Amino acid sequence: MKRERLDFLADNPLYTKRFAFYVGRRVRASTIQDVARELKLDWHTVKELEKPYMRAQLERAGTPSPRAIGIDEVSIRKGHTYRIVVSDLIRGRPIWFGGEDRSEASMRQFYDWLGENNAKRIRLAVMDMGKPFRNVAGEKAPQAAILFDKFHVMRHLGEALDKVRKSEYARLSGKERRYIKGQKYTLLSGKENLSIDGRKALKTLLAANKRLNTAYLLKESFGQLWAYEREGFARRFFENWRNTLKWQRLPSYVKFAEMIDRHWEGIAAYCRPENKVSLGFVEGLNNKIRVIQRRAYGLRDEEYLRLKILTCMLPLL
Numbered sequence: 001m002k003r004e005r006l007d008f009l010a011d012n013p014l015y016t017k018r019f020a021f022y023v024g025r026r027v028r029a030s031t032i033q034d035v036a037r038e039l040k041l042d043w044h045t046v047k048e049l050e051k052p053y054m055r056a057q058l059e060r061a062g063t064p065s066p067r068a069i070g071i072d073e074v075s076i077r078k079g080h081t082y083r084i085v086v087s088d089l090i091r092g093r094p095i096w097f098g099g100e101d102r103s104e105a106s107m108r109q110f111y112d113w114l115g116e117n118n119a120k121r122i123r124l125a126v127m128d129m130g131k132p133f134r135n136v137a138g139e140k141a142p143q144a145a146i147l148f149d150k151f152h153v154m155r156h157l158g159e160a161l162d163k164v165r166k167s168e169y170a171r172l173s174g175k176e177r178r179y180i181k182g183q184k185y186t187l188l189s190g191k192e193n194l195s196i197d198g199r200k201a202l203k204t205l206l207a208a209n210k211r212l213n214t215a216y217l218l219k220e221s222f223g224q225l226w227a228y229e230r231e232g233f234a235r236r237f238f239e240n241w242r243n244t245l246k247w248q249r250l251p252s253y254v255k256f257a258e259m260i261d262r263h264w265e266g267i268a269a270y271c272r273p274e275n276k277v278s279l280g281f282v283e284g285l286n287n288k289i290r291v292i293q294r295r296a297y298g299l300r301d302e303e304y305l306r307l308k309i310l311t312c313m314l315p316l317l
Contacts, residue, residue: 015049024053025316047304054307057314064088064095064114068124070149070282071133073102074289076305085309086110087285089126089277093313094285097306104132111140124275126282128152129263147275148266150226151283156259157219158188160252164215179208187216214248226279231271235264288312 026035027050036046066088073082084106086096096113099106111119122144127133129148137144165187169180186194186202194202206213222241228234242257260267269275292308 017052020049021053021056021317023049028316047301051304051307053317054311056317057311058307060317061093061314064091065118065121066090066095067121068277069095069122069126070285071107071125071127071137072149072282072286074286076293076302084110085285085289087282089124089281092278092281094310097309102130102132104136107132107136108140111136124269124277126277126279129156129259129266134266145269145272145275146266147269147277148263149282150223150270150279153260153267154219154223157222157253157256160250160256161215161219162188163252164212164250168209168212176208179205180212187212211249215250215253218244218250218253225267226270228271229273231268234268234271238264285313 023035023039023041023046026038027046030038032043032046032050035041036043039046041049068089070087070089072085072087074085075081076083082099082102083097084099084102085094087094096110098113099109119141120143122141124147125133125137125141125144126147126149127137129152134146137146162184165180165184169177172180183201183205186198187205189198191199191202206216218241225234225237225241228237238257238260242261245253245257270279289309289312292305292312
C-alpha cells in the first residue's frame with residue numbers, strides 16, 4: 001500500500017501547512033501564550049507549529065555567503081552558558097547560532113559549517129577584543145580584516161568610568177557621597193537615553209565631583225574616534241586623548257588606553273572605506289535576542305531559540 005504525499009499537509013498530520021504558517025506569522029507579533037489562548041491550542045502545540053514555518057523561512061533565504069560578518073556571544077541561561085551568534089552585516093541578518101561556549105573550538109564550528117570556499121570570500125570580521133574569535137578568524141579566514149566592535153570597546157570604557165565612580169564613593173564621606181550613591185545608571189547611560197530627571201541628576205553629579213566630571217567628558221569624547229576616515233587623523237586624536245590623562249589620577253583610564261594601543265590595528269581598520277559597515281547591527285541584534293528570551297519565558301528548547309534568532313530579521317512568508 002502507498003500513501004500519496006500532499007504538499008499542503010504539515011509535518012504534523014493533524015494540521016495543514018497553511019494553518020502552521022498562519023500560526024508562525026501570528027507568533028512573530030505575539031507571544032506563544034497569547035496565540036495559544038486565541039486559537040484554543042496547547043502552548044507546546046503552538047511552539048511546534050511555528051518550527052516548520054521558521055525552517056521554511058530559512059530555506060527561502062538560501063545558503064549564506066557573507067562578505068562581512070559580525071561575531072558575538074549571547075548568554076542563553078544563568079551560569080555562564082554562552083552560544084555564538086554570527087551575522088551577515090551586509091544583508092543584515094544572523095546566519096549561525098551554535099557552539100558550546102565562546103571558545104576557539106566552538107568558533108571553528110561556524111567556519112566548518114560555512115565551508116572553506118565561503119570562508120575565503122569573507123573580507124571583514126567584526127568582533128570583540130577577545131582572543132578566541134580573533135585567533136580562529138586568522139586561521140580560517142586569513143584574508144579578512146579584523147575590526148573590533150565599537151560597542152564592545154565603549155563597554156570597556158564604561159567599566160573604567162564605573163571604577164572611577166566606585167573609587168570616588170570610597171574616597172568621600174558624609175554628605176559628599178549622596179551625589180554618587182545610586183547613580184551608576186545615570187552616569188553610564190548616554191544623555192539621549194535619560195529622562196528629564198535623569199539629566200538633572202547627571203548635571204548635579206558632575207557639578208559636585210570634578211574627577212567624575214573629567215572622566216565622563218573623556219568617555220563622551222572618545223566616541224569621536226570612529227568618525228575619522230584616515231588612520232593618521234584617528235591616531236592623532238587618540239594620542240591627544242591619552243595625553244589628557246596625565247595628572248588626572250584615573251588609573252582605570254590609563255589601563256584602557258594601554259588596551260586600545262595594544263589592539264590599535266583592529267580599531268583603525270574602520271578608517272578604511274571598504275570596512276564601513278553598520279557597527280550597531282550586532283548590538284541591536286543582541287537586544288533583539290534578549291527580547292526573544294524574555295518573551296519565551298525561560299524556554300529550554302534550544303533548537304526553537306536557534307530558529308527564532310536566525311529568522312528574526314527575515315521577511316514573512
